[in-house]
Amino acid sequence: MDIIPVLDVAHGQVVHAVEGKRSAYRPIETPLAKSTEPAELARGLRALFPFRKIYIADLDGIEGRGRNTRLVPALSQVLPHTEIWIDAGTGSRGAARAVLAAPIATLVVGSESLENVRVWHDIVADAPSRTVLSLDFRGNEFMGPEALFDDPTLWPARVIVMTLDRVGSGGGPDVARLQDIASRAGSRRVYAAGGIRDRADLDRIRAVGAAGALVASALHAQKITAGDLKEIAGR
Incomplete structure (x- = not known):
């Protein structure tokens, strides 16, 4: 089982994400680092x-302030053998190619950033093995093209x-939705995001x-x- 740590980055700082309410995000406080600088957290x-x-999560890119082009190079120096998944609000083929120009980067495309399925086809066609789709939800609403x-x-x-509304909420993952999507996904690998509180949630x-x-x-709160992590990775 893959446990993938998340860094939400805004204005060059790692922030604490809460329920997808991005205007309320504040610089993170964590025992893992003495500063909020992304490389330090890494x-x-x-x-x-x-x-x-x-x-x-490059929140500057997602919110339309311009992609942080320094993030992937800086993190690759600290984590040279780690695959870097990055969501920068990519909604076009040109923007996707700019992210994929970094060999260590894996592009995450959030459904909330897509206008229609045609745009998704254009994006994923270039590098399907290096492209991850994020099916984004807020409450019961799917954010993106229904198709x-x-x-x-x-x-x-x-x-x-x-x-999104479960991110940083302590409310637990949406197990029913995850089960539904996993049951339809076939051989695809499905990853849960939002609400993971502890080891018991990972088992669920x-x-x-x-x-x-x-x-x-859950990592910052220990x-x-x-x-x-060692036990889960061995499964």
Whole structure:
């Protein structure tokens, strides 16, 4: 099972994400690092566990302020053997190519950033093996083209189920939604995102078909420990 730590980055700082309410995000406080600088947090995560992947939410790109082009190069210096998943609000083929120009980068495309399925086809055509689709939800609402949610044949090999209002909420993952999507995903690897609180939640989502999870708050609060990570990685 893949546990993928998350760094939400805005204005050059790692911030604490809460329920997808981005205007309320504040600089993170964590025992893993002495500052909010992304590379410093990456070092703290590296000391905790040799994660194979890390997920970066470039909030400047997502919110239309311009992509942080320094993020991937800076993090690749700290984590040279880690696959860097990055969501920068990519909504066009040109923007996708700019992200994929960094060989270590894996592009995450959030459904909330897509105008229609045609745009998704254009983006994923260039590098399907390096493109991850995030199916984004807020409450019961799917954020994106409905056809993309309804037709699993459009999904790539890796899919995130992102429940934005559960991010940083302590409310637990949306197990029912995750189970539904995993049941339709076939051989695709499905990752849970939003609401993971502890080791018990990881066991719950694994039981309904999740291949992994995106985790932030539980790592900083030490609710998921290095021992948990070692045991889970061995499965």
